[in-house]
Amino acid sequence: MGELMEAIKGRRSIRRYQDRDIPEQALQVILEAVQWSPSWANTQCWEIIVVKDQANKERLQATLPKTNPASKAMVQAPVVLVVCGELKSSGYYKGQVTTKHGDWFMFDLGIATQSICLAAYDQGLGTVIVGLFDHDKAKEVVGLPDGYEVVAMVPVGYPAKDAPAPKRREIADFTHYERF
Numbered sequence: 001m002g003e004l005m006e007a008i009k010g011r012r013s014i015r016r017y018q019d020r021d022i023p024e025q026a027l028q029v030i031l032e033a034v035q036w037s038p039s040w041a042n043t044q045c046w047e048i049i050v051v052k053d054q055a056n057k058e059r060l061q062a063t064l065p066k067t068n069p070a071s072k073a074m075v076q077a078p079v080v081l082v083v084c085g086e087l088k089s090s091g092y093y094k095g096q097v098t099t100k101h102g103d104w105f106m107f108d109l110g111i112a113t114q115s116i117c118l119a120a121y122d123q124g125l126g127t128v129i130v131g132l133f134d135h136d137k138a139k140e141v142v143g144l145p146d147g148y149e150v151v152a153m154v155p156v157g158y159p160a161k162d163a164p165a166p167k168r169r170e171i172a173d174f175t176h177y178e179r180f
Contacts, residue, residue, distance in 0.1 A: 007118045012165070014126025015073045017157035022078050026123040030081070030156065033119035039108040040090040046112045049082040049142045059141045060153060063133040070130045070155065077155030081116060082142050084150050085109045109151045116154055126159035 001009075027050070034048055051057055054075065060082070061074035074080060091097055091104025101107075117127045130153040138150045 003122075004118075007121050009165070011117050011121040012126065012159075012163040013070075013128040014155075014157075014159045014163060015070055015128050016160035017073065017077045017126065017155070018160050019076075020078065020158045022125060022156060022158075026120075026125060027079065027156075029123055030116055030119045030125075033115040034112045037108075037112045037115045039111070040104045041093075043086075043090045043108070045086040045089040045105050045108050047084040047086065047144075047148060048112075049084060049144075051080040051082060051142070052078065056141065060133075060138060063135075063137040063141065064130065065132065068130070068132050070128050073128050073155040074130065074153065077157035079156045081154040081156060082138065082150055083109055083113055083116070083152045083154060084142070084144055084148050087147050087149060105149070106151060113152055113154060116156075120156050124158065125156055127154050127156050129154055 031048060034046060037046075039045060051060060057075045057077075057080055060080060061071055064071050064074065085105035085108065087103055087105060088095070088097075089105065090108045091099045091102065097103065113129055117129065120127045131151075133153065135150050138153065139148075142150065144150060
C-alpha cells in the first residue's frame, strides 16, 4: 500500500490530545497542503486562522453545543485551525454564479480540510473536523470580515491514544457504473 492510501486509511477523528506543542515546521507542512489543494478555477478561496491562545480556544469552544463530542478537543489540542472561505469567488465568473449549487466554497474548503487532515496525519498528528457550532459567533471570535464565512474548525495535536477504524461501506455498496 502506498503512503497516500496509508494516510487515507489511517487518519481518524481524534478528540483527545497529548499536552504537547506542535513543531512550527509541522504546522507549516499542514498549511502548505492547503496551499496546494485544488479549487474551482484556482480561486483558492480559503483563509486559515491559526488559533493557539488558550483563551481564544475557549471562546471558540463556547460556540459548540454541549453535546458536541469534539468540545474538549477544542481546548485540549495545542492548535485549532479555523477554516474560512471567501464568498462569491469559487463557482463564480465575472460576478455571476456558474454552478447549479451556487457558491462552490464549501466544496473547495472540504478539499482543503481533507488536505489538512492528511498532512497532519503524515506529520504524526491527529485532527477532528468540527462542523457543529454557532458559525456566526465563531466568525466574531476570529474577527472574520463580511464576505467570508467560517466553515469548519480543526483541532490539531498529538493523539492521546489510537482510535480504531469505524466500519466502512463495501465498495460495491456505493459504486454504480454508467447509471444509478
